[in-house]
Amino acid sequence: MLRKIFIKQQFQFKLKISTLSDYRVSNKSLTSLASPKMSVLAAMMELVLNNLTMALVFLVVLILLLRYLQPSPYSLPPMPAWNIPYLGHIRFLMDAKTMGEKMYLKASKELKSSYIAVKFGKQYVVMPHKFEDLKEAFTSDQFIYHGENIIGGITINSGLFHDGQRWKAHRRFALHALRDLGLGKSRIEGKIQLESQKLVKLIASLNGEPTETIIILNTAVSNIICTMVFGHRFEYEDTLFKRLLQILNENTNKHMRPVFLSKFLPFLKYLPGDLTHAKRLKQNVDEIKTQILEPEIKRHIEKYDPDNIDDFIDAFIQEIKKLKDTDEEIYFNDEELMWNIEDLFFAGTDTTSTTLRWLLLCMIRYPDVQDKVRAEILDAIGPDRPPTMQDKKLLSYTQAVICEVQRMHTLTPLGSIHYSSDQPTKWKGYTLPPNTALSPNVYAIHHDEDHWEQPYQFNPNRFIGPDGKFQKDDHLVTFSVGKRSCLGESLARMETFLFFVAIMQNFHVKKPKNDPIPTLEGKLGILIGPYPHRVCFEKI
Numbered sequence: 001m002l003r004k005i006f007i008k009q010q011f012q013f014k015l016k017i018s019t020l021s022d023y024r025v026s027n028k029s030l031t032s033l034a035s036p037k038m039s040v041l042a043a044m045m046e047l048v049l050n051n052l053t054m055a056l057v058f059l060v061v062l063i064l065l066l067r068y069l070q071p072s073p074y075s076l077p078p079m080p081a082w083n084i085p086y087l088g089h090i091r092f093l094m095d096a097k098t099m100g101e102k103m104y105l106k107a108s109k110e111l112k113s114s115y116i117a118v119k120f121g122k123q124y125v126v127m128p129h130k131f132e133d134l135k136e137a138f139t140s141d142q143f144i145y146h147g148e149n150i151i152g153g154i155t156i157n158s159g160l161f162h163d164g165q166r167w168k169a170h171r172r173f174a175l176h177a178l179r180d181l182g183l184g185k186s187r188i189e190g191k192i193q194l195e196s197q198k199l200v201k202l203i204a205s206l207n208g209e210p211t212e213t214i215i216i217l218n219t220a221v222s223n224i225i226c227t228m229v230f231g232h233r234f235e236y237e238d239t240l241f242k243r244l245l246q247i248l249n250e251n252t253n254k255h256m257r258p259v260f261l262s263k264f265l266p267f268l269k270y271l272p273g274d275l276t277h278a279k280r281l282k283q284n285v286d287e288i289k290t291q292i293l294e295p296e297i298k299r300h301i302e303k304y305d306p307d308n309i310d311d312f313i314d315a316f317i318q319e320i321k322k323l324k325d326t327d328e329e330i331y332f333n334d335e336e337l338m339w340n341i342e343d344l345f346f347a348g349t350d351t352t353s354t355t356l357r358w359l360l361l362c363m364i365r366y367p368d369v370q371d372k373v374r375a376e377i378l379d380a381i382g383p384d385r386p387p388t389m390q391d392k393k394l395l396s397y398t399q400a401v402i403c404e405v406q407r408m409h410t411l412t413p414l415g416s417i418h419y420s421s422d423q424p425t426k427w428k429g430y431t432l433p434p435n436t437a438l439s440p441n442v443y444a445i446h447h448d449e450d451h452w453e454q455p456y457q458f459n460p461n462r463f464i465g466p467d468g469k470f471q472k473d474d475h476l477v478t479f480s481v482g483k484r485s486c487l488g489e490s491l492a493r494m495e496t497f498l499f500f501v502a503i504m505q506n507f508h509v510k511k512p513k514n515d516p517i518p519t520l521e522g523k524l525g526i527l528i529g530p531y532p533h534r535v536c537f538e539k540i
């Protein structure tokens with residue numbers, strides 16, 4: 001073998017010499033002016049110069065290749081094939097219809113591992129596909145970060161979605177403030193009841209004419225956040241309010257997904273135009289800030305009365321005053337207040353209204369289920385009395401339907417992305433690189449055959465226990481788990497229940513006679529929601 005290599009090298013050397021002598025013969029201008037030794041040197045120089053570009057390209061490729069092949073001090077869970085150098089598994093991001101959840105599930109099955117890793121650009125992402133692994137990861141402090149908020153080169157500021165001390169201070173404050181303002185108590189329940197009666201009135205005024213549900217449901221749901229944050233609701237025709245809803249809707253459905261994707265492929269921000277939608281998102285956020293939030297905050301500061309804390313803004317102003325000259329002062333000022341309100345609107349509007357839209361769509365697709373829900377409601381509370389949270393225990397089937405819709409139509413199939421710290425992290429025997437992302441495949445968890453019987457079938461009865469009563473299931477992780485789980489979970493549950501029951505108590509939900517049957521496939525945005533479709537509400 002060695003001999004073969006030696007002969008090959010001798011042959012290549014001879015070839016080089018002969019190439020040089022050929023070159024000397026052909027290039028007379030050089031050889032005629034110099035000694036034979038000099039002419040060989042000059043020919044070599046020219047050859048090198050002529051091939052310098054090639055050599056440079058070769059060198060760069062070699063360096064990149066060596067860096068790519070360099071053994072890593074880190075180890076990762078099994079990775080799917082087709083990891084393109086420097087781009088990674090971008091094929092998983094290419095599906096225009098889904099977040100790739102089904103492809104990751106397929107990869108996890110092929111790799112025979114319930115957790116896998118993928119790479120986008122330089123970013124490693126670990127993906128648990130089982131409830132137990134998600135719970136373990138999110139209830140520890142290992143993946144408690146949400147990562148940097150500089151996206152597409154633009155700072156998208158945030159209080160409640162931030163990290164470290166700032167996030168802790170804001171989350172603690174928001175939980176206390178929302179509780180003191182009546183979350184979990186009858187105060188907020190009364191406001192939701194009032195809003196649901198307004199919604200019922202609005203729907204009744206349509207006289208069974210077909211309507212898109214996005215606007216009316218968004219209006220009702222965001223009025224609850226307005227009541228909590230600003231201390232007042234808006235009339236449905238209010239121009240400013242309509243614009244606020246339009247912006248919120250645009251951000252969730254058009255801008256937020258490309259912005260989040262650009263977190264993984266940061267080079268996109270160098271391309272011309274606004275490919276990442278970051279500029280448009282920022283423009284919208286700024287409009288909400290200047291047109292709605294700043295005037296509201298100003299109004300609250302002017303009328304502030306410490307003995308009359310009515311809403312979230314009042315409570316925040318009180319906190320600013322309380323924490324003046326303390327270490328936490330930096331987290332409580334007008335600017336931080338603004339970001340906290342933005343977060344509450346962003347997190348608390350489309351999530352709840354999209355859940356309600358899925359519920360109504362499923363009632364159209366499963367009329368027997370709709371009839372059973374209505375029969376239960378009418379039997380328990382009759383046609384006139386507005387529902388209360390006390391009625392929940394009487395409405396087991398209705399609760400089961402809500403859970404089944406949340407399971408089948410997961411709003412966030414890849415959950416919310418968390419990150420590890422800036423140090424290597426030990427996880428399940430692997431050493432993950434600093435700032436590894438963790439994105440749970442919630443779709444896979446909600447369709448796990450080892451846990452759910454016939455997971456692809458719509459069957460509310462899976463949430464009914466042997467005693468015929470509603471039975472909750474921890475594997476339904478709509479609001480996530482752990483320290484970063486949804487801050488508005490109890491509000492969202494209350495809203496979903498009270499709005500849904502009020503609609504079912506008053507109307508038959510149908511598709512318009514000549515419209516096609518609305519699809520159960522989801523439309524991709526930052527959440528997965530139903531495709532636009534029209535609904536007829538027939539008064540009972």
Ligand code: HEM
Pocket residue numbers: 138160161171343344347348349351352355411412415416417478479480481483484485486487488489491492493496
């Ligand atoms: C059906 C409605 C809702 C759903 C499905 C939902 C779901 C979620 C999910 C999956 C997360 C991510 C948790 C994680 O990072 O592990 C989250 C976070 C959050 N949600 Fe909700 N949510 C809903 C309604 C609301 C409402 C009404 C509010 C506000 C009042 C709200 C406020 C928040 C906030 C502030 C966070 C960030 C928590 C943190 O990082 O500490 N959500 N939500």
